[in-house]
Amino acid sequence: MLRYALKRLISLAVSLLVASVIIFIAVEIVPGDPASYMLGLNAQPDTVAQLREELGLNVSPVERYVSWVWGMVQGDFGTSYTYRTPVAEMIWQRGQVSLPLALFALLISTAIAIPLGVIAAGRRGTGVDVGLSTATQFGIAVPNFWLGIMMVLLFSVSLQWFSAGGFPGWQAGFWLALKSLVLPAIALAVPQAAILTRIMRSSLLDTLGEDFMRTARAKGLSRNQALWRHAFRNALIPVLTIIGLQFSFLIAGGIIIEQVFYLPGLGRLVLQSINARDLIVVESVVMVLVFAVIVVNFAVDLAYAAVDPRLRRRV
């Protein structure tokens, strides 16, 4: 188990390193000089030179890369040019919206999908199954940001149950803050839940067809006992993979959903920074988001080992 974890940890570190290089290249090796771009066409050469120095652009790319990575390791993400505040602080602030939103959505989608998947598989071929299949087809097809807009229209504009957007901050009270995340989280979760329901259903059906299920029934287990004792846990393994992958989609979807609900999260930050050519913010936020995805997938790998003894013993 330890060796397995160690092996995954090494590959995690390598992934992060390669990801950081890709991001650095994509952001910093831009045609043209970022400093003059930021200051516009009429900037004085002195001011540009000063900005170049401030941004650390007057040293070689390799040196810049090393100092960027080394800074991040120490928790120093540099200073935003447009906002004139430390990037680390901004990420911390904005992360308090984005991360709870993604987790909330993940929770909702898993809580909906697993029971529905079990029901659909258990009643395979019946009207319930066909009904759920139809519903999931729609769930997958609906764009989450449109679902968000429609919910705003219904629950905020018409019924006025929720505010149409914005985030009061956690200091305004936990429940109040959570309430402002409910609609965005549902909008994010519904398409993911539809996908997950289908995966859960087919994975469970695959497991129910395995030889060992027949053995379990021959032992005298009832249909339900066999399902819960033998099929359920085995069927969860592929579902776990998808949950890991979904986190990546939730992060991406989150960027759009934050835009729909005017939430001050990392997604909005990155979009604003791109428009403002605030490179240091762009590269740091993208790095943080990619970091989150890679770490979650690492956690999923470890969860695998917890579920599957074959991984635990064999390296």
Added chain:
Amino acid sequence: MSLLSITGLNLSIHGTSILKDVSLDVAEGEIVGIIGESGSGKSMTALSVLQLLPNGAHCEGRIELGGEDVITADEDTLCALRGDDVSMIFQEPMTALNPLKTIGDQVAETVQIHTGASRAVAMGMAAEALERAELPQADFPLSRYPFELSGGQRQRVCIATAIALRPRLLIADEPTTALDVTTQAEILDLLRRLVAEDGMGLIFITHDLAVVSGLADRIAVMRHGEIVERDTAEGLFREMEHPYTRQLHEASTHVPTRPERGEIGETLLSVKGMVRDYKLPRKNLFAPPGHFRAVDDVSFELRRGENLGLIGESGCGKSTLSRAILGLDPIQGGEILLDGEPVTAGKDLSPKVRAKMQVVFQDPYASFNPRHRVERLVAEPTHLMPNRPSSAQKRRMVGEMLEKVGLTTSDAQKYIHEFSGGQRQRIAIARALIINPDLIVLDEAVSALDVSIRAQILDLLAELSDTLSLSYLFISHDLSVVRTITDRVLIMKGGHIVEEGETEQVFSNPRHPYTKALIEAAPLLDAPPKVIAF
């Protein structure tokens, strides 16, 4: 009074009739064999007893188990019966156990479900059951997972699960078909002992007449969902009243007619000191990767016109050896000469050398690309001919070959899914023959076929080897088949060839202890039925 009594059982699935008027009795302490080829309904008969039939199944008749009719019983009653009064073990031990649970938990589950015993008590009984199935706790603690056990050991776990509560009836559905002969013999001994100890009834389902002949008290022969003959084991083999029984027996003991062979020619294939290593995954990042030696210092010769057998159990290296001979995998030592020229792996091997050998595989379903027509499939090896034939020539060659293997020229335009298993094996032989090779490697080529089809294919092979003066390297785990078709035989174990000699000589007078063990373990049909020995 019989323990199980099936009377007039009719079974249909989605309206298709599967079983017709099946009647069968099993008494306590009695072993009843059910024999039949694939599709005969033997497994469905067994599943009817447990009422674990597929969706859409409908049963009529009576299946009385200890006085109760299971067909009319409700689900709760059935659950209480299964695993407690009547248990079942299945063919495929590799997949019959839940990979995520320990063997202790899986055996103990039977106990917990039926007795409501605490986990500790159930685990104690599980340990006892595993001991009785000859998995001693010292070597196989309850905390083992199925993936840590071999196929034979897993089948013992299944048996332990089945007998944990000492049921009155055990149904074994082809329990040894997926196992090696020596393992098969051990499992059969174990079942025999458990029947004697517990006085339980045993229904033993198999396609192998030889296995059941040495085991069962009574035998029922099934075909197309009906029992065609039913007798004591002794009586059945003596009388063989039903023509199908006779046919089955003949096919099982079939010896293809092979004309007296003239002199054997010069050396065709020569393997000298061949070594084949597999790389093992690295244990850690810094240690060099380990090796597994699958074939170790193997030498033998095969002469023109000779049929050479290669016998071994799974994992002995026989398939690895054949892959190296076919030039598919590189070797790490020694050499392989075909007609005097070295065989190497991959691109280095000249088409001229490659064209001298072809292969027929075991699985008639996986042997062909389903997207191509038979003509293209059979013509594929012509790729190796120095002057590629035109498509008209190909068509003619394919037609000729198809007729040679007992099919018709018009079959060339069909797709492979239109053929049965036996026909596909004929097409595979046609494909092997199309470039007139000298050597054909037959890798378990008849192992997946029903006995009657197998007999036909063996006849075809014998005839072709005679008319075309072909040499065969006949690889198989099945001793009786190898015995009927080869001149000489090699016995392989753990990557080595442990014995080699004239086939009859080796079989009647084996010298190596492993060969002796193999021959002893192989069930023989002509042996006197049922000798109980403890």
Added chain:
Amino acid sequence: MSAAVTRKGFRSRALWIGGVLTAVLVGAALLSYLWTPHDFEAISIPARNQLPSGEHWFGTDHYGRDIFSMIMAGARTSLALALAAVGIAMAVGVPLGLAAAARSDGLLDEIIMRGNDLIFAFPALLVAVLITNIAGPGAFNAILAIAIFNIPVFARVTRGAALSVWTLDFIMAARVAGKGRWRISAEHVLPNLANLLIVQGTIQLSLGILAEAGLSYVGLGAQPPLPSWGRMLADARTMLTVAPHMALFPGLAITAAVLGLNLLGDGLRDWLDPKLRREGR
């Protein structure tokens, strides 16, 4: 019995509904080049924010443009971008997957699969963000971002299926017939993956339409004057209290397009390959 029939009926219905929806999508996109009820670019301030009527079937937007015409024109942007992206992804991903499977013991496989894992860590939107940073926002940017994200999907699907084809005996027979790995990949492996790839391609196409709409919504996709469903929704969001109908129709259009392609993919899966027709799955 009846249950199985219900489900099977559901399956073939999927093919029909999916086919019709997709035909409508493609038809609308092609037709928009020749004819739309109104000029989709024509601004008419007096006619702004009109509700659906006989004149403007889906109403007008805040510049008085005809929403129905814009949706027809948007169909061609969506379809063209998604097709281009999926085409690029297939052209790169499928050969990568085939190569990885053909040399499954080798370094190549390791590199390709690790590379795939890495790309998976970059959600399409982040890729779009990075590319926008280099090249600025635009349709090309969206195509590239969606394509890059889809490459690992095709590489993975191809590799997985190809590996299982490689274990079959007919591949061994082809090797005994002296054929090389690349030739076997082209002659024996790829044809056996064709159905799978058609199905996967259809489904990725639907995801591509979704992704394109999302990118346009946040301003990283198609730029004006290219008509775009995603941008229509972004405009609608700002006009939500004034003209709620603006938000309804583009969303319905996206849903119908994605639903149609998904159903078509599911239906094709069953129709093309009887081997895959495992009942009820």
